Amino acid sequence: MHIQAENLSIGYGSKNILEHVSFELEENKIYGLLGRNGTGKTSLLSVLAAFRKPKAGRIMVNGEEPFENAAVMETILFVYDSNLEDETEKVKKWLRMNAAFRPNYDHDYADYLCRRFNIPVNKAVKDLSKGLKSAVQVVDGLASRASLTIFDEAYLGMDAPARELFYEEVLKDYMEHPRTIILSTHLISEMAGMIEEVLIINDGTLLLQQDKEQLLERGTTVTGPKEKVLAFTEGKKRLKEQQLGSTMSIMIDAVLSDQEKQQAKAENLELGPVALQELFIHLTEGAEQHAG
Amino acid sequence: MRPTLDESKPIFQQITKMIEDDIVNGELKEGEQAPSSTQLVAYYKINPSTVLKGMNQLVDDQILYKKRGVGMFVADGARGKLLEARRQTFMEEYIGSMLQEAGRLGISTDDIYKMMEEMKRRGER
Amino acid sequence: MPDKKMLVGKISFDIIGRWSLWFLAIYLVIYFGTGAFMTWWGDDIMTWSFLENSRGSARIYFFIAGILSMGGLIRYYVSNGVTRRDYFFGTMGAAVILAALLTVVFGAAYGLETMAAAFTGWTQSQSGSTLNLPGQLLSSFFQFILYYAIGWFISASFFRFHWFVGLLLTFVGGGLMGVIELFWEAENSIFQFISVMASGGVSLMVSVLLSTLLFLLLAAVIRMLTKRADIKAV
Numbered sequence: 035m036h037i038q039a040e041n042l043s044i045g046y047g048s049k050n051i052l053e054h055v056s057f058e059l060e061e062n063k064i065y066g067l068l069g070r071n072g073t074g075k076t077s078l079l080s081v082l083a084a085f086r087k088p089k090a091g092r093i094m095v096n097g098e099e100p101f102e103n104a105a106v107m108e109t110i111l112f113v114y115d116s117n118l119e120d121e122t123e124k125v126k127k128w129l130r131m132n133a134a135f136r137p138n139y140d141h142d143y144a145d146y147l148c149r150r151f152n153i154p155v156n157k158a159v160k161d162l163s164k165g166l167k168s169a170v171q172v173v174d175g176l177a178s179r180a181s182l183t184i185f186d187e188a189y190l191g192m193d194a195p196a197r198e199l200f201y202e203e204v205l206k207d208y209m210e211h212p213r214t215i216i217l218s219t220h221l222i223s224e225m226a227g228m229i230e231e232v233l234i235i236n237d238g239t240l241l242l243q244q245d246k247e248q249l250l251e252r253g254t255t256v257t258g259p260k261e262k263v264l265a266f267t268e269g270k271k272r273l274k275e276q277q278l279g280s281t282m283s284i285m286i287d288a289v290l291s292d293q294e295k296q297q298a299k300a301e302n303l304e305l306g307p308v309a310l311q312e313l314f315i316h317l318t319e320g321a322e323q324h325a326g
Numbered sequence: 327m328r329p330t331l332d333e334s335k336p337i338f339q340q341i342t343k344m345i346e347d348d349i350v351n352g353e354l355k356e357g358e359q360a361p362s363s364t365q366l367v368a369y370y371k372i373n374p375s376t377v378l379k380g381m382n383q384l385v386d387d388q389i390l391y392k393k394r395g396v397g398m399f400v401a402d403g404a405r406g407k408l409l410e411a412r413r414q415t416f417m418e419e420y421i422g423s424m425l426q427e428a429g430r431l432g433i434s435t436d437d438i439y440k441m442m443e444e445m446k447r448r449g450e451r
Numbered sequence: 452m453p454d455k456k457m458l459v460g461k462i463s464f465d466i467i468g469r470w471s472l473w474f475l476a477i478y479l480v481i482y483f484g485t486g487a488f489m490t491w492w493g494d495d496i497m498t499w500s501f502l503e504n505s506r507g508s509a510r511i512y513f514f515i516a517g518i519l520s521m522g523g524l525i526r527y528y529v530s531n532g533v534t535r536r537d538y539f540f541g542t543m544g545a546a547v548i549l550a551a552l553l554t555v556v557f558g559a560a561y562g563l564e565t566m567a568a569a570f571t572g573w574t575q576s577q578s579g580s581t582l583n584l585p586g587q588l589l590s591s592f593f594q595f596i597l598y599y600a601i602g603w604f605i606s607a608s609f610f611r612f613h614w615f616v617g618l619l620l621t622f623v624g625g626g627l628m629g630v631i632e633l634f635w636e637a638e639n640s641i642f643q644f645i646s647v648m649a650s651g652g653v654s655l656m657v658s659v660l661l662s663t664l665l666f667l668l669l670a671a672v673i674r675m676l677t678k679r680a681d682i683k684a685v
Binding site for chain 1: 458462526529531532534536537679681682683
């Protein structure tokens with residue numbers, strides 16, 4: 035599913051949560067939407083899922099605006115952390131009712147997932163534990179096979195083994211039935227591997243959108259003797275400095291050329307990658323200072 | 327294959343390294359099918375594009391070749407090529423840094439030979 | 452893909468219909484239980500008319516069903532990729548059909564009561580209403596759908612606006628209930644006057660017409676209130 039956001043602003047009244055956000059999402063990729071709490075990730079996804087209208091600008095899904103568009107809305111599924119406290123239906127019935135709205139729903143796959151997650155399908159949804167409620171929503175989200183599937187912190191309450199299962203199933207089903215998936219998360223280190231392209235929201239706007247591998251190439255840790263490290267990173271954007279004795283480690287935001295890499299090697303400097311989470315923390319910190 | 331990924335190298339490079347290791351060790355022979363990207367994705371829980379990036383690099387390096395609709399296979403001469411490359415790396419990285427360290431400690435090349443003989447004996451025992 | 456409106460109608464019918472079954476079962480048990488008790492007590496005259504009594508209870512039930520047709524339901528449908536438009540028409544359709552069904556059920560129960568009275572010699576209490584049986588049934592049906600619409604209108608107001616505005620509009624809803632009283636409850640009806648003037652039937656037609664107009668007006672307002680509803684993803 036192709037998505038185009040054009041100069042999007044989202045907000046209530048005079049207050050804007052997001053301003054002038056533009057981006058393009060290609061079909062059949064897994065996107066990671068990252069941002070600190072309260073930066074407007076959920077608001078952005080709400081607009082995408084036709085839960086609300088943008089204040090200005092527009093969002094186009096396959097060339098059409100999703101809001102009140104029946105054909106588009108049935109192909110978008112937004113899994114968010116809803117409490118499901120009022121769902122008195124049994125899991126089985128609840129899933130079957132939702133399935134009626136989704137043209138590509140796979141019942142066998144839903145049954146399989148329920149077994150994998152150990153969901154008691156004859157229990158009322160509201161009586162499930164927090165983790166199992168999340169699991170039921172994940173089952174619904176995957177089995178619906180919606181062209182755009184959004185998981186907004188969908189794993190809350192799941193324990194580590196259940197989350198692993200979730201990641202595994204998302205990737206497996208994504209390969210068998212390619213579709214556009216957006217993962218909005220703060221568990222960056224856990225989910226980084228699944229993501230193909232990263233969008234970072236910060237300070238009310240889109241800070242960056244980049245292929246994850248390319249983004250990771252931007253971050254390098256240079257470790258070695260203090261003077262050499264300082265000399266090598268001179269003029270480069272430094273994200274973080276650490277020192278132990280005469281050894282220094284500096285994290286930089288710069289794509290190194292092959293020549294620079296050779297030079298580092300010659301100078302006995304160790305170059306290491308930076309984890310997405312670490313990079314995210316420093317990129318969003320920097321932007322805050324700018325705004326501050 | 328190694329069971330886990332570490333963070334000292336980009337993930338796609340780790341994928342290529344694992345496959346290369348298997349070829350060098352002889353676990354994966356020339357003409358045999360390499361692990362499918364589906365297997366690798368499920369095993370490491372990483373995005374298929376990352377796996378593909380690693381695989382494609384191996385194809386570019388002529389270690390693997392694609393059979394359309396079937397998968398990736400180990401190319402003829404892949405092991406030799408890898409051994410040659412590793413030999414080169416061994417010389418540049420291990421021997422290079424060994425000599426550097428030896429220089430710092432004032433160990434002569436003759437001493438190094440003796441040390442190597444000594445270590446070899448220990449290893450044989 | 453099947454028509455979403457029909458699908459919504461089916462599911463809303465399922466949901467509201469299930470509440471209705473509970474209401475109906477409890478109501479009938481209480482009504483006939485009381486009746487049987489009164490007979491056993493020796494007082495063979497039921498002091499209230501079945502149709503009027505059932506209408507009074509059922510319209511409150513529809514009012515509550517209307518209130519419950521907003522928050523949870525619209526979130527449920529939009530979350531499942533259904534437009535607010537299909538949610539509105541499907542749910543309203545389901546409610547109108549349920550109102551008709553419940554009217555028929557009460558009519559049938561009244562028929563059974565009449566038969567039972569003939570066989571057992573109970574005295575069936577007749578209402579003070581000047582309306583004949585079809586008039587009574589129409590009264591039930593229109594009061595059901597109007598009370599339903601008022602309930603929905605009030606919850607939609609709270610959903611759309613600040614609670615203070617919601618409260619104001621609740622008073623409007625209360626006022627409308629008074630208007631419905633004028634349309635259908637003969638003792639108070641201004642149309643009784645008309646019915647005296649015109650020889651039969653006219654007042655009923657006027658009530659039907661005005662009720663239909665009021666219902667359409669309320670439906671249009673609810674549609675306006677829900678047309679752009681924001682669903683909060685929390």
